[in-house]
Amino acid sequence: MENFDLIVIGGGPAGYLAAERAGHAGLKTLVIEKRAFGGVCLNEGCVPSKTFLNSAKVLDYANHAANYGVKVEGKNSIDQKFVVERKNGVVKMLVNGVKATLKRNHVNIKEGEAYIEGKVEGGYSIKVGEEKFVGARLIISTGSMPVVPPIPGLRENLETGVVLTNREILDLTEIPKKLVVIGGGVIGLEMASYFSSVGSEVTVVEMLNKIAGPTEAEISSILQKTLEKKGVKFCLGCKVTGVEKDGVIFEKDGKTEKVPADKILCSIGRRAVTQGFGLENIGVNLERGAIVTDDCMRTNVANVYATGDVNGKVMLAHTAYRESEVAVNNILGKKDRMRYNVIPSVIYTNPEVGSVGETEESAKAKGLDVKTVNIPLTYSGRYIAENTDLSGICKLVVNKKTNTLIGAHIIGSYSGEYIVAVSAMIDLEVDIENIKKLVFPHPTVCEIVREAIFQI
Numbered sequence: 422m423e424n425f426d427l428i429v430i431g432g433g434p435a436g437y438l439a440a441e442r443a444g445h446a447g448l449k450t451l452v453i454e455k456r457a458f459g460g461v462c463l464n465e466g467c468v469p470s471k472t473f474l475n476s477a478k479v480l481d482y483a484n485h486a487a488n489y490g491v492k493v494e495g496k497n498s499i500d501q502k503f504v505v506e507r508k509n510g511v512v513k514m515l516v517n518g519v520k521a522t523l524k525r526n527h528v529n530i531k532e533g534e535a536y537i538e539g540k541v542e543g544g545y546s547i548k549v550g551e552e553k554f555v556g557a558r559l560i561i562s563t564g565s566m567p568v569v570p571p572i573p574g575l576r577e578n579l580e581t582g583v584v585l586t587n588r589e590i591l592d593l594t595e596i597p598k599k600l601v602v603i604g605g606g607v608i609g610l611e612m613a614s615y616f617s618s619v620g621s622e623v624t625v626v627e628m629l630n631k632i633a634g635p636t637e638a639e640i641s642s643i644l645q646k647t648l649e650k651k652g653v654k655f656c657l658g659c660k661v662t663g664v665e666k667d668g669v670i671f672e673k674d675g676k677t678e679k680v681p682a683d684k685i686l687c688s689i690g691r692r693a694v695t696q697g698f699g700l701e702n703i704g705v706n707l708e709r710g711a712i713v714t715d716d717c718m719r720t721n722v723a724n725v726y727a728t729g730d731v732n733g734k735v736m737l738a739h740t741a742y743r744e745s746e747v748a749v750n751n752i753l754g755k756k757d758r759m760r761y762n763v764i765p766s767v768i769y770t771n772p773e774v775g776s777v778g779e780t781e782e783s784a785k786a787k788g789l790d791v792k793t794v795n796i797p798l799t800y801s802g803r804y805i806a807e808n809t810d811l812s813g814i815c816k817l818v819v820n821k822k823t824n825t826l827i828g829a830h831i832i833g834s835y836s837g838e839y840i841v842a843v844s845a846m847i848d849l850e851v852d853i854e855n856i857k858k859l860v861f862p863h864p865t866v867c868e869i870v871r872e873a874i875f876q877i
């Protein structure tokens with residue numbers, strides 16, 4: 422039995438970053454992972470889906486090459502087997518990178534399933550197979566898994582491989598002729614964007630009357646129209662009531678319809694993983710299936726922290742990174758608190774969406790007095806030079822009282838990359854007059870933010 426200052430359960434973005442920071446700060450740290458370092462993000466989520474989407478972008482460009490004066494001979498098509506192999510190569514490289522970084526920071530790595538046995542002298546006893554470890558503190562970063570609701574036929578067809586989750590769809594080596602996506606959220610839209618680009622007939626069945634959940638309404642409407650132009654069909658306000666091996670049954674306005682499918686993606690959200698590893702043995706509080714944490718990432722149990730999807734707050738890898746830093750800083754006795762109001766989010770469809778902070782609607786609901794500005798991305802020279810679909814927009818939300826930015830919502834190329842600049846302006850509460858004095862490189866698409874600022 423070996424003692425550690427900190428044991429981290431889970432080696433996804435939350436877990437590996439916590440371990441890395443703790444090891445770097447000199448804590449004797451052990452991180453335990455049962456499946457693959459890098460977690461869902463690196464192995465079957467953020468990163469692999471981006472390799473897919475980049476292949477689709479290359480194909481989209483090739484198909485529209487003539488618009489840019491480029492002659493491409495013959496018919497362009499996707500080699501899906503190659504796309505999957507390339508994705509596996511990218512994942513392997515990054516997973517090895519995570520392990521190497523952990524080792525460089527003197528973190529002990531254990532591959533296996535952790536089980537919390539209970540409180541013992543000196544901390545908490547953790548079992549991995551036959552081995553036992555004691556951690557003076559624990560960080561729980563066990564992540565999340567796809568929600569599979571009790572819709573008739575869903576589970577059975579998941580077992581036969583007709584229904585897929587984010588995990589299986591990223592290993593598909595053949596393009597389905599007809600793909601039905603249940604849920605028009607982030608995963609559903611990214612996969613709809615990819616599979617429509619590479620030749621599937623895609624239908625998205627979404628319960629709400631808009632796609633992309635909390636995304637600003639006009640942006641989600643532009644995204645929907647752009648995807649429709651690519652051939653994606655949307656059934657909005659449609660509740661899925663059944664799944665069969667050749668299609669999805671849904672209800673709309675009291676009527677039942679069926680949309681045919683060869684493959685079905687189930688992407689209706691994720692839930693925290695809190696069962697099966699002994700959390701109950703130390704009495705950690707859960708609420709709606711997720712671990713309850715305060716803004717220092719502490720649970721109700723002394724010296725036990727929870728970071729990443731398992732606390733159910735904002736299920737994004739970059740939120741997890743920051744939460745883990747907050748947890749480790751608190752362990753080290755440094756003051757640090759998690760704030761959730763300036764977390765950027767990106768949808769990597771083509772075109773991509775970058776947003777951060779309040780929408781006009783959410784700001785007004787909070788009683789804030791706001792001004793908004795909404796300009797087309799065609800104010801940017803680089804945007805026009807590089808695109809033929811010119812439907813992108815940039816919306817900013819300003820708090821009149823403080824004269825600071827509180828929200829930005831952009832659809833168009835690179836928005837996912839430069840949204841962080843706006844996040845910084847919001848986070849640091851920079852006065853609009855001071856933002857006007859910042860110099861942006863020209864010509865760039867991010868100049869749109871400067872243009873919009875001057876129109877406030």
Ligand code: NAI
Nearest residue numbers: 604605606607608609626627628661688689690691736767
């Ligand atoms: P989501 O919560 O984004 O979207 C789920 C959608 O399914 C919602 O619009 C909901 O109204 C709909 N829905 C629920 N039940 C339904 C039913 N019976 N019939 C039809 N529609 C139904 O969940 P998603 O897309 O599965 O993503 C899971 C998590 O992964 C999210 O927290 C997301 O933020 C994260 N993620 C983030 C990405 C990014 O940042 N680019 C990429 C992929 C995932």
